[in-house]
Amino acid sequence: MKHFLLVSLVAGAAFSLQAEDVKSLSDFQAAAEKANEILVIPEWPKTPVEVQGNVDTAIANANRALDTIGKQDLAKVTFKSTVGALDDIQNDAQIAASKTIVIQQTNQDAAMRDAAEKAIKVFQDWAVGVDYREDVYKAVKAFADTKPKLEGEDALLLEHTLRDYRRAGLTLEPDKRAQVEKLRKELAKLETDFEANIVAVKAPVVFTKAELEGVPNTILESPGVKTGDDSYTILANVTFHYNTVEETAKKEETRKHLYHVRFNLAREKNVPVLNDMLTHRNQIALKLGYKSWDDFQTEIKMAKSGAAAKTFINDLVAGIQPKFDAEVAELRKLKVAESSDPNAQINKWDWRYFQNQLKKEKYTVDTEALRVYFPFQKTLEGMFNIYQSIFGLKFTKILAPEKWIDDLQLYMVTDSGSGQPLGMFYLDMFPREGKFNHFAQFPIIPGKLLPDGKYQRPTVALLCNFPPPQKDKPSLLSHQDVETLFHEFGHALHTIVTSARYVRFSGTSVPADFVEAPSQMLQNWVWNKKVLDTFAADYRDPSKKIPAELIAKMKEAKLATVGVYYRRQFTFADIDLTLHDVHPEGQPYDCVAMSNPIFVKDFLPIDPDTAFVAFFGHLAGYDAGYYGYAWADAIAADMATVFEKAPDGFLDKTVGMKLRKEIYAPGGSRDIDVSIHNFLGRDRSIQPYLKTLGIDTPAKAGGGPSNESNPAAAKPPTKP
Numbered sequence: 001m002k003h004f005l006l007v008s009l010v011a012g013a014a015f016s017l018q019a020e021d022v023k024s025l026s027d028f029q030a031a032a033e034k035a036n037e038i039l040v041i042p043e044w045p046k047t048p049v050e051v052q053g054n055v056d057t058a059i060a061n062a063n064r065a066l067d068t069i070g071k072q073d074l075a076k077v078t079f080k081s082t083v084g085a086l087d088d089i090q091n092d093a094q095i096a097a098s099k100t101i102v103i104q105q106t107n108q109d110a111a112m113r114d115a116a117e118k119a120i121k122v123f124q125d126w127a128v129g130v131d132y133r134e135d136v137y138k139a140v141k142a143f144a145d146t147k148p149k150l151e152g153e154d155a156l157l158l159e160h161t162l163r164d165y166r167r168a169g170l171t172l173e174p175d176k177r178a179q180v181e182k183l184r185k186e187l188a189k190l191e192t193d194f195e196a197n198i199v200a201v202k203a204p205v206v207f208t209k210a211e212l213e214g215v216p217n218t219i220l221e222s223p224g225v226k227t228g229d230d231s232y233t234i235l236a237n238v239t240f241h242y243n244t245v246e247e248t249a250k251k252e253e254t255r256k257h258l259y260h261v262r263f264n265l266a267r268e269k270n271v272p273v274l275n276d277m278l279t280h281r282n283q284i285a286l287k288l289g290y291k292s293w294d295d296f297q298t299e300i301k302m303a304k305s306g307a308a309a310k311t312f313i314n315d316l317v318a319g320i321q322p323k324f325d326a327e328v329a330e331l332r333k334l335k336v337a338e339s340s341d342p343n344a345q346i347n348k349w350d351w352r353y354f355q356n357q358l359k360k361e362k363y364t365v366d367t368e369a370l371r372v373y374f375p376f377q378k379t380l381e382g383m384f385n386i387y388q389s390i391f392g393l394k395f396t397k398i399l400a401p402e403k404w405i406d407d408l409q410l411y412m413v414t415d416s417g418s419g420q421p422l423g424m425f426y427l428d429m430f431p432r433e434g435k436f437n438h439f440a441q442f443p444i445i446p447g448k449l450l451p452d453g454k455y456q457r458p459t460v461a462l463l464c465n466f467p468p469p470q471k472d473k474p475s476l477l478s479h480q481d482v483e484t485l486f487h488e489f490g491h492a493l494h495t496i497v498t499s500a501r502y503v504r505f506s507g508t509s510v511p512a513d514f515v516e517a518p519s520q521m522l523q524n525w526v527w528n529k530k531v532l533d534t535f536a537a538d539y540r541d542p543s544k545k546i547p548a549e550l551i552a553k554m555k556e557a558k559l560a561t562v563g564v565y566y567r568r569q570f571t572f573a574d575i576d577l578t579l580h581d582v583h584p585e586g587q588p589y590d591c592v593a594m595s596n597p598i599f600v601k602d603f604l605p606i607d608p609d610t611a612f613v614a615f616f617g618h619l620a621g622y623d624a625g626y627y628g629y630a631w632a633d634a635i636a637a638d639m640a641t642v643f644e645k646a647p648d649g650f651l652d653k654t655v656g657m658k659l660r661k662e663i664y665a666p667g668g669s670r671d672i673d674v675s676i677h678n679f680l681g682r683d684r685s686i687q688p689y690l691k692t693l694g695i696d697t698p699a700k701a702g703g704g705p706s707n708e709s710n711p712a713a714a715k716p717p718t719k720p
């Protein structure tokens, strides 16, 4: 089952309360028993040997259980002895793997992290092989052949299990199946190489001070950059270096040179690898009976076909055209003025610089000054209060018997009405050496109805990297940090309040082009004055709230650049879908020739001697999936309108409870279109998304008076 490998990263946060308020797990056991549920705090391996041992044991147990499925009398197969048993196996295996991943990402001991990394590799290799257990497949097939009368989630579980086998090639003739298995293994290796080549590439570019005119001293004087009297080494492979120079270097030659190096990174190695990956994917898709790899990839998502994804992106590219044109024209004016060349054009190496100029001149917002309104603790408590209130929940700090870091926090989530315990979350909020360096939710224990009829409540960990407190001042978050906090914590709630019976559908196990939508929606909260005023206040003088003009100005600045921002996103999605579109078998791929013209068509003029796709990491793992960001964005914007129209806006409890009941609780246990429809109370619409893109009037966007004549407006994230 491919989903053995899926440990989705989605995230959240919390801490406060006095020591005497801290409860323990046992305080919740009576309520858990009453609700017929299992509530356990995970136990953690303590030595590298235990880390490996834990995974080895899980694999051995799973293999034994798989043997039992495979060995049974095919005349007596039941739901429980086949697909049900597979979900039980997945539960145990996933808990062991998830714990190992958390150790790898958090443990303070490098030897523990290394052991965890090795154990995860062992686990992944094993998990791929589970797909190809013929004996297990035969038992599942024998059960399906009885044409059982199943309903709801049971029916869906059988359907998805059979689908996995079909997608792995198990339903093909033996020789064809062997070819698919071989191609899949080779593809996995190629993808690993592609990613490794991106990680390994280093591209130092030496400039003089004069060439770097405009680039801030913070970067010029940072370690490793000043490498001689008048030589500065900029690393084209380091995104932060690249973006800073492209945003600030006054000389076009400098920007263009660095751009040229960046867009040739890993070219020699990865162009052939990518061509080979595309060939493999196309062959796998064709052998499995799909027209293309994007059809294969989107089949299990909301889009359901490559064509639907492509139409969606094409419509957005067209819909945003006027806004994009207007923004580029404004950037061009700045370039004409600066270069005194009336014919100056905005190229791929210019937009960051002139957008930065525009922001400085027209939309001066000192985002750093906002930090004083967001001390970490108060912000966290403020978000807690909002989510507890709108989702009908209560968060209680409890004692963590084992801690991988001193300031680790553990919270119990209960239903505020009934007191029913729903699950737990760990918070590990500040950076340190060797820790995971982004922001994400890591699942540990999934929600699941166990074979004994008790419900196993979930536990998750939120791993974040907020600025640590300093001697003289608390941790002060940026506005973007606050947005991230609201986003990631939404994922945690999605996992915790689940009511799905099977691991397969529990929590955030929803289509990949939907999973981000609820959290993207929650980002709106931190752009709303009413919401912010419930917690954001100057930590030095809490009577001072964020000025309304400041929020308005930030929104204005954001809107001023969305055209270029999103058009670039759509370009990536277009390139990704084009590479994975229908392609004649046997015809070689030329990934550079296929993708470069799309940049020119959808975005800005490029230097033809570049190969962006060689460094486009999403092509391994998110392949034929980049469109999903925009797809989920569109649904997020649509869902946000339900709150916006409610009496209490983003603080509305009725709508909050509806989100919990219709979106979070069912997870993947029913058709996601049904969940979204129930929450919206109507069909989906793309209009709210177009509004966030600055396309307010359909007439202007599409050239016609009604939605129907607006290419972008006519198609909501297209329903199949």
Ligand SMILES: [Zn+2]
Pocket (backbone or CB within 6 Å): 009, 010, 011, 487, 488, 491, 516, 519
């Ligand atoms: Zn997310």
